[in-house]
Amino acid sequence: MSKAIVATASLAGCFGCHMSILDIDDRILKLIELVEFNKSPIDDIKTFTKQCDVGIIEGGCCNSENVEVLKQFRKNCKILISLGECAIMGGLPAMRNGIPVKECLEEAYLGGPTVGLNSEKIIPNDDELPMILDKVYPLHEIVKIDYYLPGCPPRADLIWNAVVALLTGDTMNLPYELVKFD
């Protein structure tokens, strides 16, 4: 059997979901036998070099760049998985959704006890900075998502069992205790 090609990305997440992938511990060596990684922070490939079988994405979309990357993933991956609460419903970053972006920026750069000398009232705004979206969006509101793995982060065993089942076509073994919604 030829190896499945997998790509991963972290958008507006905390990278905890990727860390949870690492928590499969020594099974990572088995994973490398099962799959070939393409665009992913897990290896060195930064742009898609071929069509992928599976794309795994952590984090929702909080700026224009996130949206761009997500669309690229949809285009280049047959199956797309939302990994973790941020991807599925925005997660912690989406707590800003009820608040105007301007207020968030002002609190961070003009408020607070340590920005005392910001007398010119500078708020970051530069061509090099991508546009902040009005809200943090879950992935499925922007592109079609095929599977959802819940948890913050999803437990390593959950990720392992689900991904192995998907790749081998075996039935998925997800005992109740493994599926968490924290």
Place this chain on the structure above:
Amino acid sequence: MAQKVTIEPVTRVEGHGKVTIHLDDNMNVVQTRLHVVEFRGFERFVQGRPYWEAPVLVQRLCGICPVSHHLAAAKALDVIVGAGTGHGLTPTGEKMRRLMHYGQIFQSHALHFFHLCSPDFLLGYDADPAIRNVVGVAIKFPELATQGVLMRKYGQEIIAVTAGKKIHGTGAIPGGINKNLSIAERDALLNGPAPLNIDKMIEWADAALQLFKDYYMKNRDFVDNFAYFPSNHLSLVRKDGALDLYHGVMRAVDAEGNKILNDVDYQEYYNYIEEEVRSWSYMKFPYIKHLGKEKGWYRVGPLARLNTADFIPTPMAQKEFEIYKAHTNGKPNNYCLHTHWARLIELLHSAEVIRDLLRDPDLQKDDIVTKGTKKFEGVGLIEAPRGTLFHHYKINENDQITMANLIVSTTNNNEPMNQSVNFVAKKMMNGQATITEPMKNAVEIAIRAYDPCLSCATHALGKMPLDIKLYNAKGDVLDHYRS
């Protein structure tokens, strides 16, 4: 006609960062910037939440070292619930948190060494990038790769039994901790089947350190000459000057070793630290207030900690500390790449601390929470793997958070990272109209020495992706490279 180069390392936590380098008409570097391009708005959206949510909320800014955020927030809340700081907690409360924290340092430093740093020096900085990653290491040095994986696992297991789960746990609560360590949990960590026991971990940590020292001896010129620059250094130290990653007083020294912050109480950190906002980055630029923006910036992290501390309170690490200090004649070490050396001494130290804590019967006691008179403001500082982390909260009568201020480790290193990039750019980009391979590597190595969340994250198993743009004086892109 001036030029501009952009280098884009994909990031997490602080977001996606990139570097721009501007050249003047004579192709000399006139300005470099490390932009951090992601914004969260945490300071605002946490307002109105009940204070006890902070330790579980805030850690979700960073899945790389969530324990540090979890504990820094809990320490600030200790003050708010009237439990005070440091020894205000019961011995069980404080020691369980210490165990959690040193477990985190251990796994994070091990991850950094094996996954990020070892590919460069085991396979060579100039090795083909396609194999210069942890997979390459796994193929060529399978034993070492397995050690890396298992050391991380061991640290994560410590976090699991102290915090409840490996990532984003719930163990620390205002005034203490929500469980003690059972005898079964203790014995598994202390005497578990090899290699997952503490003796093996100490042995492997020591071996990793010796491996780095061997490499260093053979590549001294490269390591010493790469981005050396003098700076101030800041960290917590224990009251007696010992290295302490969980609690202490704020100390800063200048490049010569003179104390510029002399063991001050961090509850009033805002009297000593201020932050500058620059329009081109979401990450602020902290500096020591009385020294001002130009002279007051400082480094944090392993290098800084071994510059501020007088000694290390565990025997094996202390011996290594003496060797390390002798190298700079007892003066502060300002060699960027020696951060790796310092980090490995801390790795060994944290393994020793974990052993001592596991043997401490206080961890099985039942007195786990301290209560006191409520206050409306609290500050918590901790030495995260990457350096000093500040949390500061105010609450109202309804127990809602009204103000939150966070200065994370990577933010503290913002100016130093900018300086490092500037240093290598000046050294390697002057007179260049295109982005050269050595330049890309150099920028990457310079940033990576700080192990900033922004690279650490994306590097988890590989190396930092780069996006470099070269601009001229008119702002046109001359060259663009995306790895």
